[in-house]
Structures are given as C-alpha cells and as structure tokens.
Amino acid sequence: DIQMTQSPSSVSASVGDRVTITCRASQAISRWLAWYQQKPGKVPKLLIFAASSLQSGVPSRFSGSGSGTDFTLTISSLQPEDFATYYCQQANNFPLAFGGGTKVEIK
C-alpha cells in the first residue's frame, strides 16, 4: 500500500509570504495526486488534481507540481483566508490514501 508523507506538519507564515508544502509517496504514483484545503469545522475543498491542475474556482495563487513520488503545493502570496490545514491524497490506485496534513498558521 502507498503511504503519503507531508512536510512540514505545520508552518507559521505571514500574509504575503510564499508557502510551500511537500508531499512524498512511498512509491511512484505518476501525476495522480490531489491537494485539499480544510478550515476548522468545514468540509475539505479540492484545490489541485492531477498534481498541477487547478480546480475550477480556486485562486491562481495556488499551484501544484511534481510527479512520481515528490510533489509540492505552493501558495504564492498567502492571504488571510488561506490559513487552514492542507492534505495531499494519492489517486493512482486503491487503497487510496491521504497525507497527515500541514497546518498553515498565522505568524
């Protein structure tokens, strides 16, 4: 089974900062990686699919890259509404799996 490891587990940043979150798969998953944003008490929201495709309605300051085993989510200029927890998820094959999450906190 594929294990997903995110780093860091938390990051403190200021509005306007560039933030990068990393996700590593325990084996190659091609480009089949998704990123989600979850705010406290809310439903997870799909941001990025197929490693780098922006879901409709998601601001362009979010971007994703990578293939194989190493992936990144970048927020180019952090906005107040971006403080949340972010999860990666592999969709290459069953069983599906999420990473442990990265909490983006206000510095």
Add this chain to the structure above:
Amino acid sequence: QLQLQESGPGLVKPSETLSLTCTVSGGSISSSSYYWAWIRQPPGKGLEWIGSIYYSGSTYSNPSLERRVTISVDMSKNQFSLKLSSVTAADTAVFYCARIGYCDNGYCYGTNAFDIWGQGTVVTVSS
C-alpha cells in the same frame, strides 16, 4: 448541481454496527464516470479513506478497516451506504461521503480526486 448528504445515528454503542447512508441528489449514482466514497476524520486528526464503491457494486476498502467495513449501493434510491461493525471509541469521527472520478487505460473520468463532498455527520461511539 450534484449534492451529497449523509444520514444516520449520531450515537452508537461500543461493539455495535455503525450504519450511514449517503443520498445523491442532482445527479445519478449510476453514472459510469465515478466512484462513491466514505472518508472519516477523528476529532483533531487527519482524513482517512474508508472505502469506495462503483455503481456496479464493485468495492475497495482501506486494509486497516476491511474486515469491519461493508459498502453497498442502492440505485433505486440513489444512495450508497456504509456499515462499520464492532465499533469502539476509536471509531468516533466525522464521516463524509464524496465523489471521485477515476482513470482506466489512460482515459480519465472527472478529476480523479474527491471533488464533491457531503457536509459530514458526527458519529460518537459511547455507551
């Protein structure tokens, strides 16, 4: 616009079976382009995929839960369901249902990601 809604008891006793239903509205569960999934999130913790089902009834489950999980689909009601047996306090969580596309032989249906989610339902395991 497709919507998902979870329903079921909010309190389940230890050793009993948790049963939840997800009702699909604004679209058909018998679409050949998607799988339907259950995901849970214990308090203060991350997301865990429980399992997925195709309209044909084909299912996949998390190996860590496989022996206790049953997922089924009822196309006549446009619903799919989750049963988790022998629950303990560790099964207390918010349970979500969601839709996910898939890829087959190089062709992808949908986004191959969980693009539509239900609002979630809290299930507490306690006597």
